[in-house]
Amino acid sequence: MAGGKRVVIVGVPGVGKTTVMKRFMDRLKERGVKVEVVVYGTVMLEEAEKYGVTDRDELRKMGLEEMKEIQLKAARRIGEMESEMLIIDTHLIIRTKEGYLPGLPSKVLKELNPTNLVLITASPEEIKERRESDKSRRRDMISLEEIKEEIDLSMNYLSAVSNEAGIPVMIVKNERGKVDEAVDRLMEALG
Ligand code: ATP
Ligand code: MG
Secondary structure, three states, X not given: OOOOEEEEEEOOOOOOHHHHXXXXXXXXXXXXXXXXXXXXXXXXXXXXXXXXXXXXXXXXXXXXXXXXXXXXXXXXXXXXXXXXXXXEEOOOEEEEOOEEEEXXXXXXXXXXXXXXXXXXXXXXXXXXXXXXHOOOOOOOOOOHHHHHHHHHHHHHHHHHHHHHHOOOEXXXXXXXXXXXXXXXXXXXXXX
16 A cells, blocks of 8 residues: 555544644654644535635534535545645544534545544543633533543544554543643654
């Protein structure tokens, strides 16, 4: 099989995926690795703009059928991207009003063709704090109970996705003020 690593990074909203991944990318670049990062939500938003959606946090409020269509279109585009290391910043599950939608169903996985899966974790309390203090985004303000529910469900999806794709899974803790430690683990495993 041609090409380099295709690393999918997941975790509940606000856990710190984008933060960890950006620093990981900087470290890889220092080592001379050709790395590209793609934020799934950004590619989806580009596709959704054709449907009149202009804000990433509005994506979750689209109709389910449209959302799934856009999700697959984004997967096809990302599937065509190539790099020595491609990091895909995405979600295992997406909250919709009809319930949780899988972020990486079979069809999407097939297009993305990942080689590694990384789950970023933190305590529900920290996740709640981070969501509340991050003014750059308009995340849904959900309760501690709901965050716990998302974490539990994520663990189930994690093994399902790993099995479906036949790829290894890493669980990386992103504790308060310890982004560098999370990045160290990623560097050891993937750098
Ligand atoms: P989303 O899935 O919604 O994009 P995310 O997982 O990418 O969320 P980030 O945007 O990276 O989350 O982080 C959310 C907030 O938490 C940001 O304000 C970020 O600065 C902060 N944060 C991330 N990691 C840590 C950490 N280890 N300690 C303290 N704050 C952190
Ligand atoms: Mg993010």
